[in-house]
Amino acid sequence: MNDIAPDVIYRQTENALIKEIEDELIITILKNEGFQSSDNLIYTTNKTGSVIWKRIDGQTKLKDLIKTLSEEYNASADIIEKDVTAIVKDFLQKNLIYPI
Amino acid sequence: MSVNVKYYAVAGITIQVNSDLPITENTFHPRFKLFEVDGPGVDNVVIHHHFYLPDPLLKNHDSQKNEIYKKDQWQIYKTNDAWIYKFHPVFPDDPDHSAVGIFNLNHRHVDIYTCDIDKVKYANHHFNALTLFNSDQVLFSKILSDRNGLIIHSNGFDMDGNGILLAGRSGAGKSTLSKMLKADNMKILCDDRMFIARPGTDFWIYGNWCHGSVPDISQGSAPLKAIFFLKQSKTNQIVLFKDVSALIPLLMKSIVKPFLDKEGWDKTLTTIKDLIETIPCYQLEFDLSGNICKNIRNLIN
Numbered sequence: 001m002n003d004i005a006p007d008v009i010y011r012q013t014e015n016a017l018i019k020e021i022e023d024e025l026i027i028t029i030l031k032n033e034g035f036q037s038s039d040n041l042i043y044t045t046n047k048t049g050s051v052i053w054k055r056i057d058g059q060t061k062l063k064d065l066i067k068t069l070s071e072e073y074n075a076s077a078d079i080i081e082k083d084v085t086a087i088v089k090d091f092l093q094k095n096l097i098y099p100i
Numbered sequence: 101m102s103v104n105v106k107y108y109a110v111a112g113i114t115i116q117v118n119s120d121l122p123i124t125e126n127t128f129h130p131r132f133k134l135f136e137v138d139g140p141g142v143d144n145v146v147i148h149h150h151f152y153l154p155d156p157l158l159k160n161h162d163s164q165k166n167e168i169y170k171k172d173q174w175q176i177y178k179t180n181d182a183w184i185y186k187f188h189p190v191f192p193d194d195p196d197h198s199a200v201g202i203f204n205l206n207h208r209h210v211d212i213y214t215c216d217i218d219k220v221k222y223a224n225h226h227f228n229a230l231t232l233f234n235s236d237q238v239l240f241s242k243i244l245s246d247r248n249g250l251i252i253h254s255n256g257f258d259m260d261g262n263g264i265l266l267a268g269r270s271g272a273g274k275s276t277l278s279k280m281l282k283a284d285n286m287k288i289l290c291d292d293r294m295f296i297a298r299p300g301t302d303f304w305i306y307g308n309w310c311h312g313s314v315p316d317i318s319q320g321s322a323p324l325k326a327i328f329f330l331k332q333s334k335t336n337q338i339v340l341f342k343d344v345s346a347l348i349p350l351l352m353k354s355i356v357k358p359f360l361d362k363e364g365w366d367k368t369l370t371t372i373k374d375l376i377e378t379i380p381c382y383q384l385e386f387d388l389s390g391n392i393c394k395n396i397r398n399l400i401n
Contacts, residue, residue: 017362017369019366019370021344021348026369028369044348047345
């Protein structure tokens with residue numbers, strides 16, 4: 001899983017404001033107690049990103065998230081792991097999630 | 101003739117400007133005449149111009165104020181009962197004076213303070229903004245957000261009573277297509293930042309005084325029928341965005357990002373969601389023949 005450890009639990013940032021539009025998410029990061037945002041603090045996810053974002057709950061280990069999604073979507077764990085890893089990396093890079 | 105109060109209306113909102121100095125015909129840029137009205141309306145905002153430094157007022161706010169933004173021309177603070185905007189010119193296009201604005205929480209009452217403007221300058225300067233800042237964007241971002249509205253970087257047109265917006269990154273061809281549409285007798289509302297609001301069930305677009313390179317603006321408005329995101333091309337083509345994944349980033353890049361609290365941002369994102377779900381958005385490719393104007397007319401009519 002490259003540099004993303006399977007036993008790590010991730011939580012969403014507390015500064016995110018979420019709006020769902022047709023299975024996609026707009027994630028707006030509000031800095032300075034919520035009074036400032038800008039282009040580089042507004043993100044959009046596709047449907048896959050939206051599903052993974054909702055499952056990052058501060059309680060579930062990454063490996064368990066992959067297992068659950070693999071079962072729910074009837075897809076191989078390898079494929080799911082590849083998607084999840086890429087999206088989790090992206091979320092981490094944008095400071096949308098943090099490891100606990 | 102000079103007075104100490106004037107009224108201007110845009111997007112169904114009347115701005116009452118009170119001043120400690122006489123307001124003349126030349127105090128504000130001539131384009132404001134398009135928006136001048138005789139008196140207050142149903143939905144009113146009051147701006148009061150003062151010509152001294154507000155130190156005592158600011159000191160009263162000091163103990164509780166939080167700096168929320170500091171960049172370029174702006175220092176912005178929020179207290180329990182007000183927003184404080186400190187403007188200081190930085191860029192060549194900025195007005196040559198500093199000013200401080202104290203806005204109440206819903207921005208319906210605004211006090212502007214400056215000691216850089218005397219009576220002669222105030223009478224003749226052709227200010228570009230009623231707030232005396234470099235623009236009135238900080239005011240309208242908030243008051244439109246509270247009215248299911250927002251500001252979008254775009255050119256707006258009234259096409260036989262139907263409103264359309266041309267959006268897209270800089271260089272995408274907004275000015276070029278605007279010239280074509282004007283030549284095709286479409287009425288331009290504004291060519292830089294359009295106001296959108298939803299006073300009832302429909303979204304409307306409003307001409308305003310925040311114009312760009314095309315000097316002819318309008319105080320008109322029209323129900324919004326379509327948003328076009330422009331793309332340079334050698335062909336003429338209009339394609340509906342069916343997948344929001346491609347549309348959302350384009351739209352979010354076009355929205356003027358306001359300074360809002362979390363509740364305000366939630367309202368703005370809800371407006372964006374409603375906009376996407378209500379108004380058809382298209383990718384528009386056009387060549388320089390002008391034939392795209394007919395395509396747009398056929399689509400909207």
